[in-house]
Amino acid sequence: xxxxLVRKGDSLEEVLKFFPTLSYSEDxxxxxxxxxxxxxxxxxxxxxxxxxxxxxxxxxxxxxxxHYLSPNVxxxxxxxxxxxxxxxxxxxxxxxxxxxxxxxxxxxxxxxMYLIGKxxxxxxxMKEDVRETLYDACNHWVKAIGKNRSFMGGxxxxxxxxxxxxxxxxxxxxxxxxxxxxxxx
Numbered sequence: 243x244x245x246x247l248v249r250k251g252d253s254l255e256e257v258l259k260f261f262p263t264l265s266y267s268e269d270x271x272x273x274x275x276x277x278x279x280x281x282x283x284x285x286x287x288x289x290x291x292x293x294x295x296x297x298x299x300x301x302x303x304x305x306x307x308x309h310y311l312s313p314n315v316x317x318x319x320x321x322x323x324x325x326x327x328x329x330x331x332x333x334x335x336x337x338x339x340x341x342x343x344x345x346x347x348x349x350x351x352x353x354x355m356y357l358i359g360k361x362x363x364x365x366x367x368m369k370e371d372v373r374e375t376l377y378d379a380c381n382h383w384v385k386a387i388g389k390n391r392s393f394m395g396g397x398x399x400x401x402x403x404x405x406x407x408x409x410x411x412x413x414x415x416x417x418x419x420x421x422x423x424x425x426x427x
Contacts, residue, residue: 292400299386299394299402307379308409309362313372315413316359322352325413 263274316322326348330336335344362368368375383406386394393399399407 292395296394296400296402299383300405303402303405303409307383307406309366310368310372310376310379311409311413312355313359313363313366313368314376316352316355317372319352319356322356322359323348325355326352 265272265274267273315325330344330348335347339347359372363372366375369378383394391397394402394406
């Protein structure tokens with residue numbers, strides 16, 4: 243979308259040519275990958291280093307930060323259950339599903355996600371206390387912004403800021419993200 247907004251004279255079809263889809267096989271499954279998905283095609287060399295930095299941090303948010311969330315959300319059985327109750331409340335599941343279905347999703351989902359969170363912790367080589375890994379990632383983000391900028395984009399947020407913010411904002415009302423938000427934003 244950003245490329246389309248920047249390249250005002252180009253049609254959607256022309257802009258989509260910058261983002262081809264690659265199809266490949268991995269572990270016997272066909273996978274699709276959108277090439278250049280983190281890039282904004284400006285059509286000029288202006289601010290190239292800023293664009294490269296933005297792309298780097300958008301990739302970091304998609305490839306690192308986002309993977310640290312589930313093990314934090316579903317860290318313990320009680321936190322996992324708390325999360326599913328929150329999702330039920332915010333999603334107004336009581337309006338959409340019968341009580342037995344809602345309870346099934348909340349309790350079975352919480353148990354399943356607790357186990358998945360443990361597997362993700364191992365897969366992404368997170369510290370024993372997964373909160374430390376998330377907080378380290380936030381500190382890494384803040385250090386990269388530095389003391390002379392308000393945002394990664396400088397005086398105004400860029401797409402890297404928006405991606406990092408929205409990654410954490412998904413879980414904004416859960417206890418651990420309050421601390422992560424304070425550290426990052």
